[in-house]
Amino acid sequence: MEDIRPLNPTIQPDPEWFLERLREGMARRGRVRDTRLPETLAVLAAVVSVLRAAVDEVRVLLGEDGEKTESFIRDVRRVGRDPWGEDPQGHLADFLERSLARTDWRERDMADMAVSYLLAIRDRLDPSAERSLAAYQAVLQDHPEERDRATAGLIAESRGCLGGLLWAYGRLEEPVRESPFDEAQLGWLCRTVAWMTGCGEVTDSDGRDPWDQGAEDLWAWMQSALHAAWDGRGLPFPIKDLEKASLYLLERFPASTPHHRHFIRYLLEEEDAYRRILKTFYASEDVRLRAFREEAARFNRLPEHAAHRVTYQPDEEENLVRAVFFRPDVIECFVARERAKDIYQALPGLESRAYLPRVLHETQGLFGYVTPEACRRITECLQLDVEDVIRAIASYKQYSADPSGEILIYVCKGTACFLRGQPHLSRAIGRAIGAGREQIGAYGIQYVEMDCFGVCHLAPVIRAGNRFYGNQRPEDVPGLVERLVTGPDYSNRRVFVQRLLEKLLPTLRSEPVQELTLSRLGIIPKDAVRGRLPEDAWEDDLRGKPVILDGAGGVFVPGVGAGDEAGRLGRLVMNAVCFRYAAPWRETAYGALLPDAHGMVCGAVNVPEVWEAASIQGTLGPEVEVRDGQVYLKTDAGRLHLGERADHVLLAESDDHYALIVLEDGAGTAQVPTFPRERRQGPEAEEFKAGQDRVVLDYARRGRPQEIDDYMAAGGYETVYRVLGLRGEERWSPERIVEEVSAARLRGRGGAGFPTGRKWEAVRRAVCRVEEQDGNKDPVKLIVANGDEGDPGAFMDRTLIEEKPHQVLEGMILAAVAVGARYGVIYVRKEYEDAVRRLEDALFQARRKGLLGRNVLGVRGLDFDVEIRLGAGAFVAGEKRAIMRAIEGKPAEPTINAPSNTVRGLWGKPTLLNNVETFANIPVILSRGSRWYASLGTPRSGGTKIFSVAGIVKRTGLVEVRFGRTLADIIEICGGIQEGKSLAGVQIGGPSGAILSLTGPRAYLLHTPLDFDTFNDAGAMLGSGGLVFIGEDDDVVRLARHFTDWLTEESCGQCPACFRGTAALGRVLDRILLGAGAADDIHRLWALGDVVQAGSQCGLGTTAANPVTSALRFFPAAFLHYLLGNPEMTPRDLFECLEALRLLTRQDVVRGAGRSRQVVGASFTLRRHLARFLVEELERMDRYRPSHEKRTERFLDLLGLSRWEAGEREVTCQWTEAA
The missing domain is CATH 3.40.50.11540 (NADH-ubiquinone oxidoreductase 51kDa subunit)
Known part of the structure; x- marks a missing residue:
């Protein structure tokens, strides 16, 4: 490897140099270290990483000179050779042309292009490379569960050769013994980085020792050398290649712990682990050191590293932290990655503000908020005023300048989630952590209410990390918080094994670890799985033997059996529910139940004959239930207790036997999966698509x-x-x-x-x-x-x-x-x-x-x-x-x-x-x-429209229908309304649309053709196509109030009519919801709606009052229900409220005639049909309200009617003003 010269700005790249670089790299690449790559892909990974490194060096040496690049590619094509011989078709030149065409290829893109190049010349590859390439193609096509892992490993290996690292590996010998990582080792690492990037002579000539400087000064020393070596030749070195360079080198250095390289490899392969340390980049050295120690402790807890736990010396940890942070500035790297994008080459001259959105996203994602230090670096790198950056942060909810919690819980507050109980969910989370929305509570948890996640079929939904938790209830919150705080309980053997299998490659076996130590082993022939087993079925002399697993789920115990399958007990049965029980013939016996995906028992091992075999094999067999650590069988006849859940017992199955593997007992009981009673049809079921017009x-x-x-x-x-x-x-x-x-x-x-x-x-x-x-x-x-x-x-x-x-x-x-x-x-x-x-x-x-x-x-x-x-x-x-x-x-x-x-x-x-x-x-x-x-459509709207359907229909998802079809058609396509629910209306077109009633006098809207113009005429708008069907038990007034909060929060604040008007609408609605509403409040809602519409300058502002005005128009009885809660309401107040709701028209009471005619009062007449309608609507709402909130009787009392009289006669109210 020492024959490969380090990258140097004086090199003039030509085809012969390039080919020699490739040959030498492939000859001396060294072994592949990424644990995600099976041995079959090692040769391919080595070839791809050398190709990637050589192309990167060419890019660095040619700079941004397009003419030089084109000339170099022409020369390579003219030479017509590659490392494997003659290349008359010019495949290598084609690969170079594609790779150098853009500066913003992702690492995945570069790896894919290298693989495509190798596929084009596979007939000329050496046999080992060809076999490795074929193995990778098989993984991509036939093993989707392994595809992402293998691709990630290939990318990481390629990254590990950038920036001159390929040369550096040849300079570092494998550590032969453990020794602390001291200052001398740190200095050697820093100088290695300097030499591999072509500035070693500069750093050697300055006479300064790198280890005598702090972490920040350490990189400043390196950066000044890079500028001195490269910038003078107009070839800026790509600092993004050096983001993890010190980490890749650190793996080759010795440390006091024998498993040091495993920990560094963990940081290289687990991006989240590295980012947890990196988020302290602008923090003090003490904070950095604490983050490093916490990550080492987390590494030691993980099952896949149980055989490689690390312990560092205190002084050594400080040097290791300095080595990890020997890298370019984080914000500077974010800016460099954004600047490399092709759009800035195609549109040169764009101001640096264009970089700001992506840089802020990256900053927020790493630190959890835009820290003051990060904000300062952003302004320096982009040369922007700090006020411009702060205004951008304040304008978007995804950015924050306030510290965030260690654990973030996002609660969806979209319409579907709100109607399904999101406010109760938010309050439950607040109680669990002892903090309000966006505040940091117990355990460092912060909950944030977010806009719709687009998974409305899971409503109400919570997101934590990268996982959605759907159909959540307030009583689920304490358990969820506990799981997020404690993480997986790896003291539980079942959880330990699950994690271990997730990380093992199919062809590899685990190493012996204390957590998987055998206590007893029962070999049970399949023809004797029930009833009392003979004593010779149990082997107690294997106690203390390690239990070994492979990535395919195989279980091995050394010393069992003979021949090719020596030690193999079978394949692990992960869904088995194992338990222990007291038996007359033995103090402690072990058994297992085998449930299917729905929790129905389809098999049992070493279980006493307490039910007939037919009960297991029948169509309606018993169910398994685990409650409070006890295992039960649920049958039509009742519930049968079997024993105590035993998570330290594993079950393996082979062709002719089961193996009950009893491990040395461990703490913890795994959370038992719940089995759905029936499999829910997905939104893409054939019957769901059948009624659509899926164009x-x-x-x-x-x-x-x-x-x-x-x-x-x-x-x-x-x-x-x-x-x-x-x-x-x-x-x-x-x-x-x-x-x-x-x-x-x-x-x-x-x-x-x-x-x-x-x-x-x-x-x-x-x-x-x-x-x-x-x-x-x-x-x-x-x-x-x-x-x-x-x-x-x-x-x-x-x-x-x-x-x-x-x-x-x-x-x-x-x-x-x-x-x-x-x-x-x-x-x-x-x-x-x-x-x-x-x-x-x-x-x-x-x-x-x-x-x-x-x-x-x-x-x-x-x-x-x-x-x-x-x-x-x-x-x-x-x-x-x-x-x-x-x-x-x-x-x-x-x-x-x-x-x-x-x-x-x-x-x-x-x-x-x-x-x-x-x-x-x-x-x-x-x-x-x-x-x-x-x-396909109507005379004014052609084609089809895609609607996202949520709410109380049986199937939710995307529905595509041609314009002219109706809401009734969509409900039918979605399987109708859910059992136990009654349709009341639909929220259509989002907040800018409307809340429409679909029953009673408005039932015609169910059969109104769906197109833009027809629904505009109906007082609504299709909007982008969101449909949330609401039921009779949904509170329309509270839904309107929810939208006023949301619209106030989303207003840009430029137009007072929009920003202040929506807030004023919310205050009026609050008064009504608190039972203090009056007719004036309803008039105020109508007036504010007009103000918001007339005084807003953009389309979103002019429709900001739509949720309230449409609810008033289509659900007046819902507002009346709350108005009747005002204890001071009189009959006159009631009729004035009905007038404000535009259900009645006032008639003047006149005294005199001619010129002496004078209005002295007013009268109202409530028609029979309207009285019947209001009573029926109030009774419907009362069905879903507690007794103290029922309003029908109060309404009848104020009208002076009995229930049977409602709808049978008119009611008149008249009054005159006092003279």
């Missing part, structure tokens, strides 16, 4: 449509080829594409319903006018896809991005061809992390196929690419101007009196803004034709 959702759907090969095999991207004239037909003109979209009568799916064709035509005709304040001076156009669905209860965009990302990209590419756009941005909610990962993968796949990037599909001059921007929790960012400011890194505020986005949008360029669902419709239109598409 968009089923387009090019085959296999896994998120994978580009499956998507293209089903016809995906075919419209792009046709439009570009690559399928033998004439290339389409932009005008033709726009005309086709217009003829399809496609309207924007984001909520407003604006005709898409008109918007596209405006952008197509737009001319980019560059102004002096514009950072980028290029006359280009842009596209923005809005996937930041902020409406609670809406999850259409999430599903499309997660399941059909290529369909969205195909629509954006077609739009770019139609309007002449250079770049696209997809703005997605930060909460949709899984969907974002799928979208990132889809972008990479599309770039690999030439569908994105420069010269799309080989069409010269057609350059288009797409960037992802994450939202940060601002509902107002969905407004057409606010979304542009959010992407630009500014506060999400609508710009008043700004020109249209089609004239000056994102970064001052003409911008096409459409919703994600709108883009997903474009491939359907251009593949099937506009006439066919338009025929």
Whole structure:
């Protein structure tokens, strides 16, 4: 390895140097260390990491000089060789060209491209490399459970060779004995990093010893050397390559504990573990040291490291911490990664503020909040005023400048969760931790109420870490808090084994550990699993032997059996419920029950014959139940106690026997899984899809449509080829594409319903006018896809991005061809992390196929690419101007009196803004034709609409129907209303939509055609398509109050009518809900609604009062129910309330005639049908209220009616004013 020279800025790269670099690296790569990689993939990992390192060195040495890069690739192609021989097809040059085409490839992308290159030359690889490559392909195709782990290992091995590390490994000998990691070792590590990055001569000449400096000064010493060596030649060294360099080297250094390398490997492979230490980057050395010790203690508790526990000496720990933090500044790395993105190369000159959203996201994710030190570094790195950064933080809920808890619990407060009891859930969490919302309580827990997670079928839902906890109840909260605080109880042997199996590779076996020590072993033939077993079935002479597991679930005990299967007892039965009981023939006996996925007993081992075998094998067999550590059988005849749960007993099964493995007893009892009584049908069940018009959702759907090969095999991207004239037909003109979209009568799916064709035509005709304040001076156009669905209860965009990302990209590419756009941005909610990962993968796949990037599909001059921007929790960012400011890194505020986005949008360029669902419709239109598409809908709205359905229907999920179908159709598709529930209404279109009644006089809305215009005429709006069906037991007034809080919180504050008006609506509703409401409060609600609508400048503000005004209009009896709670109400007050609710009309009482005519009072008449309606509505609500909140009798008393008279006669109320 010493033959490989370290990276040096004086090197002039040429093909021969590059080939020699590859050969030497592969010859001396050393062994692969990542524990996630099986031995079969070791050769592939070594080759890929050397390829990755060599390409990275070429990139560093060529810098950003495009001409030099192109010349170098041409020379490699001309030489026509690679490390394995002749390369006449130029595969190595193709790999280099793809790899060097962008600076923002992910590590996963680079590894995938290296594997693709090796697949292209697999016939020339040596046998070991070919076998390893074939093994990796088998893992990808046949073992999805191992795919992610193997890919992560491959990426980590590649990263471990960047920045000159490949050379450094050759300089470090394997430690032969344990010795403390002292200052001398720290100095050697630092100088190794200096030499491997080409600045060793600089550091050696300055005469300073690196270990004499603090951790921060230590890296400053290194950074000054890097600048001195590289910047003078115009070749800045990529600091992001050195983020974990010291950690990779630290694995090669000795320490006082023999298992030091296992702990460092744990930090390299477990990103969360490394980040827990890294979050103390700007803290004092004492805090850093404490974090290091806590992580070492956590490492020692994990079952997979039980054989490799570490203990460091105090002085040694300090040096190790300094070595771990010998790395570039965290914020500087965030900025460097963002600056490397292709969008900044395509649009040069953009101000550094554009980096701010991603940098803030990364900062928030690492530290839990934007710390003062991080804020200062952000302002320094981006050269922004601190006020600009603080304003951006304050504008978005995802950012915070306040310290966060060690454990964060997120409670969804979307509509579905609110109606299913989210407020009670929040209060229960507050009681459990002794703190209010967003305060840090006991155990360092903080709970935060978040907007809709898009998993409404789990309502009410909590998220902690990366896991959702659905259908939660207040009584579940203490147990959840306890689990989050204590973590898994690894003293419980069953939990210990589960974790160990998760981490073991299928081909590896665990090492002997104290926790898995045998006490007794029972070998039980399958023909004698019940009843008393003979004494010779138990082997007590194996006590103290280790129990070994393999990754496939095999169980081994040395000394058992003989031959090839020596020691193997069988395969572990993880769902077995083992127990111990007192038997007449032995003081302690052990048995096991084998439940199926629903908890029904399908087998038993060593259980006394207390029931017939047929009862187990029958259709309705007994159920297993574990309560308070005791195991019971539940049958129709009753409950039978079997014994005490024994989690230190494991059950293994082979072809001819069971093995009861009794371990040395351990503490703790595992939480027993609950078995559902019936399997719930998923939202994609065939009967659920049968009644839908699945045009968009089923387009090019085959296999896994998120994978580009499956998507293209089903016809995906075919419209792009046709439009570009690559399928033998004439290339389409932009005008033709726009005309086709217009003829399809496609309207924007984001909520407003604006005709898409008109918007596209405006952008197509737009001319980019560059102004002096514009950072980028290029006359280009842009596209923005809005996937930041902020409406609670809406999850259409999430599903499309997660399941059909290529369909969205195909629509954006077609739009770019139609309007002449250079770049696209997809703005997605930060909460949709899984969907974002799928979208990132889809972008990479599309770039690999030439569908994105420069010269799309080989069409010269057609350059288009797409960037992802994450939202940060601002509902107002969905407004057409606010979304542009959010992407630009500014506060999400609508710009008043700004020109249209089609004239000056994102970064001052003409911008096409459409919703994600709108883009997903474009491939359907251009593949099937506009006439066919338009025929699906109504005369003014063509095609289909995707609705996200939640609430009290039997099946929830996405429903796609053509325009013109009805809410009744959707309810039928969803299987009807849940048992025990009665439909009352629907919350449609999110907060900007309406709360509609669907019963009584409003039942006609169930059968009103669904389209934009019809529902606008009905006093509602379809919005983006969220539907939450509400029941009779749901409180509409409290739901309206919930929305006023939410809208006040989401208001940008620019318009007092919106910000103060929604807050005033909330105060009035509070008075009504407290039983102090009067007619004036109802009048005030109507008036405030008008003020909010008239005084707001953006579309979101003008609809901010809709929840209240629609509830007043469609559910007046719900407000009357609360108004009747006012103890001071008189009959006159009642009639005035009915007037305010617009149920009655006042008639003047007149005295005199002619000129002496004078109004002296007023009268009201309550018609019979209205009296009957109100009594019936109040009785319906009373059914779900406690006795002290029932209001029907009070209403009848104030009217002077008996129940039987309600609806039989009119009631009149008249009064005159005193003279």
